[in-house]
Amino acid sequence: MKRVVLAYSGGLDTSVAVRWMIEEWNVEVVCVLVDVGQDADTSESFDDVRARALGAGAIECVVVDARHEMANEFCAIAIAANARYEGKYPLVSALSRPVIVRHLVDQARKFNAQAVAHGCTGKGNDQVRFEVGAHALAPDLEVLAPARNWGMTRADSVDYAMKWDIPIKATKDKIYSIDENLWGRAIECGAMEDPWATPPEEPMTLTRVRHTEPVDLTVSFIRGVPVSIDGVEMPLADLIKTLNDRAGATGFGRIDMVENRRVGIKSREVYECPAALALIAAHADIEDLVLERDVHHEKARLETRWAELVYDGMWFSPLKEALDAFIAETQVHVTGDVRLRFEAPGMMRIMGRRSPKALYDHGLATYDAHDSFRHADSEGFVKIYGLGVKTWAARQGAKNATPPRS
Numbered sequence: 001m002k003r004v005v006l007a008y009s010g011g012l013d014t015s016v017a018v019r020w021m022i023e024e025w026n027v028e029v030v031c032v033l034v035d036v037g038q039d040a041d042t043s044e045s046f047d048d049v050r051a052r053a054l055g056a057g058a059i060e061c062v063v064v065d066a067r068h069e070m071a072n073e074f075c076a077i078a079i080a081a082n083a084r085y086e087g088k089y090p091l092v093s094a095l096s097r098p099v100i101v102r103h104l105v106d107q108a109r110k111f112n113a114q115a116v117a118h119g120c121t122g123k124g125n126d127q128v129r130f131e132v133g134a135h136a137l138a139p140d141l142e143v144l145a146p147a148r149n150w151g152m153t154r155a156d157s158v159d160y161a162m163k164w165d166i167p168i169k170a171t172k173d174k175i176y177s178i179d180e181n182l183w184g185r186a187i188e189c190g191a192m193e194d195p196w197a198t199p200p201e202e203p204m205t206l207t208r209v210r211h212t213e214p215v216d217l218t219v220s221f222i223r224g225v226p227v228s229i230d231g232v233e234m235p236l237a238d239l240i241k242t243l244n245d246r247a248g249a250t251g252f253g254r255i256d257m258v259e260n261r262r263v264g265i266k267s268r269e270v271y272e273c274p275a276a277l278a279l280i281a282a283h284a285d286i287e288d289l290v291l292e293r294d295v296h297h298e299k300a301r302l303e304t305r306w307a308e309l310v311y312d313g314m315w316f317s318p319l320k321e322a323l324d325a326f327i328a329e330t331q332v333h334v335t336g337d338v339r340l341r342f343e344a345p346g347m348m349r350i351m352g353r354r355s356p357k358a359l360y361d362h363g364l365a366t367y368d369a370h371d372s373f374r375h376a377d378s379e380g381f382v383k384i385y386g387l388g389v390k391t392w393a394a395r396q397g398a399k400n401a402t403p404p405r406s
């Protein structure tokens with residue numbers, strides 16, 4: 001009998017998928033629940049979720065704690081890359097999928113499975129991330145997508161779960177689709193499907209305003225990695241949690257955007273990601289201070305590409321690996337402190353930054369008596385820099401050279 005390892009979330013779709021694959025495809029199902037920090041505000045324990053998988057018919061349900069792995073190997077690189085898809089979205093769901101894929105393949109090997117499976121539908125990015133990722137890590141494994149084949153509506157799935165006595169919490173009229181992990185929350189559906197409609201407060205957790213006084217804190221980085229808040233060192237996963245809480249309390253970290261999915265659909269998404277946005281802004285700010293100009297400008301171009309690759313499911317790909325190497329090389333001197341101020345509702349300002357590796361030279365930058373810049377050197381520089389344009393203007397003429405006369 002074929003054995004399948006399923007990426008299990010504990011929700012309706014993946015619970016139904018367990019029984020459906022057993023019935024329709026006559027397979028054995030092993031569930032893998034990867035904890036990437038999604039427990040933040042659910043009332044259920046992983047034991048309850050595990051019991052549901054077994055209740056649905058799985059022969060085993062493995063729970064893997066991947067929170068530190070997610071932080072240290074995935075969020076850390078995303079910070080170094082200042083990664084924001086389409087200039088906005090810090091890749092919350094996109095970052096967690098390769099973590100899950102890695103464990104899926106790992107468990108498939110342990111259980112001698114011939115296939116891995118996921119519960120995604122055919123309309124989203126996550127199917128792409130799971131499948132391309134699984135093929136990259138295990139070209140020999142088959143990838144199954146039951147929810148893409150079964151043609152059931154949500155109501156059908158609830159009926160199916162009832163019929164098989166699968167203990168689900170879901171109801172037929174679930175309003176929102178929410179995906180969450182350490183790096184933040186992605187919220188879709190309901191009233192938000194109209195891009196003109198104001199997003200409801202109801203599904204928000206991290207960015208509800210619950211602290212109206214300004215919050216000041218200092219984040220310190222060593223070689224591009226955030227290591228402490230106000231001098232208190234902590235593992236990155238804890239630092240992210242702390243910031244989600246403290247910055248999110250002032251309402252900071254909400255993004256409302258229309259984005260381009262890989263599958264050609266534009267979708268309206270609302271994200272809550274206080275720590276991600278704060279850390280990327282702080283990190284980019286130290287880079288302003290320490291990166292040499294050409295490196296800095298080139299990095300900005302490649303960051304865009306890096307975010308697109310990760311969004312598009314290419315975490316495990318040769319271009320992404322090559323860009324990782326470039327980004328790592330740029331982080332050697334990204335060490336320093338950034339002072340952040342959060343003010344309700346939802347504002348963040350950078351109040352100051354410093355670095356022992358700063359290329360900022362006060363003697364060169366100042367306009368006061370300590371000025372060490374040789375002003376006379378600029379004369380020849382500017383003449384030669386502008387020579388081509390001067391020649392062009394004299395011989396061919398610039399367009400629109402005269403201001404309009406009234």
Ligand code: ARG
Pocket residue numbers: 091092093094125126177178179186187188269
């Ligand atoms: N649009 C985001 C992405 O593709 C989030 C998708 C998360 N899924 C969800 N069920 N809300 O990365």
